[in-house]
Amino acid sequence: MTGLDPDVAALLDTMRASGAPPLWTLPVAEARRQLSAATAQMAPEAPEVGSRDLRIPGDGTDVAVRVYRGADAKGPMLLLIHGGGWALGGVETHDAIARAVSAGADATVVSVEYRLAPEHPFPAGFNDCVAALSWCDAQRRPGQPLVVMGDSAGANLTAALTLHARDNGGPRIDAQVLVYPCVDLTDTPPYASRAAYGGGDYFLGQQDIGWLRGMYLTDAAETENTFASPMLAESLAGLPQALVVTAGYDPLCDEGLAYHRRLQEAGVASISHHYAGTIHGFLSFAGALSSGRDALARIIAWLPTIRSR
Secondary structure (H helix, E strand, C coil): CCCCCHHHHHHHHHHHHHCCCCHHHCCHHHHHHHHHHHHHHHCCCCCCCCEEEEEEECCCCEEEEEEECCCCCCCCEEEEECCCCCCCCCCCCCHHHHHHHHHHHCCEEEEEECCCCCCCCCCHHHHHHHHHHHHHHHHCCCCCCEEEEEECHHHHHHHHHHHHHHHCCCCCCCEEEEECCCCCCCCCCCCHHHHHHCCCCCCCCHHHHHHHHHHHCCCHHHHHCCCCCHHHCCCCCCCCEEEEEEECCCCCHHHHHHHHHHHHHCCCCEEEEEECCCCCCCCCCCCCCHHHHHHHHHHHHHHHHCCCC
16 A cells, blocks of 8 residues: 655644544534635635626525636536535635636536535435536536536535436536545445545544434435435446546545446446545645645546537
8 A cells, every 4th residue: 555645644744733623523513614724724726717606596495606717618517516524615615626627627617505414414405416507507508518526525416416417317417527426325335445544544534424424314214315325326327427536545435446447337438546645635635735736637637628428
């Protein structure tokens, strides 16, 4: 096993020295505050990009979105779904990533402020993302590729959206970007990385995952819903081409790699970028981690290659 990248090891040492309690021990409001503070401190460089905040029709409620760049962009229409365990994060925590992608790929980026658990458990946030995807499809130019991108819980929602769109008459998504995805919420997922790196020493621990899952899902039976656990889908055939990013010291590593392999086995073009020496969340920490900067650059370079299907 490759060792930790030096900048990752230094970051983890700083986190341990801070004495900050694990996320799962905190009130959700405080966990939200701490995650927002961490991402603000370590976010990637945010280019100047025009943006506007809107509210769009949703499933019985309006959904807030932030649109970057707008109709003049020559690149894809990209729906960005933030991570944070379905309970943390938001448009602000992912503002720098959205700006970097919009500027770098000349893309119209729509970042969705979906409803969070525990106030709004599954499927509220998922339904907001369905509404945002439909809105993006209606707004894009003829021939403009439609891409969905998410990290962690956002990648879970991204994968679920591709299944929903395939099985419910669209919209036709041209590509998906899954960054350290969580795709299996069952009680005993068979992934060695959960045991190897879930002890809490590498930023995200198994107790954090269980705490977040417990807020998102209110019934154990919901873990079997493929829109909560996309890995359980009977078939991944017909899904859009994918770029899957994983981190070696992430409890979610093995399921991300397994999902990439399942996509390939189903005939879906899927590219894997595996960063062996880094941790969960490294894209959001691209201001401090070279792995995050490299992954962001690879995503940005890939997006202009996408064509409308």
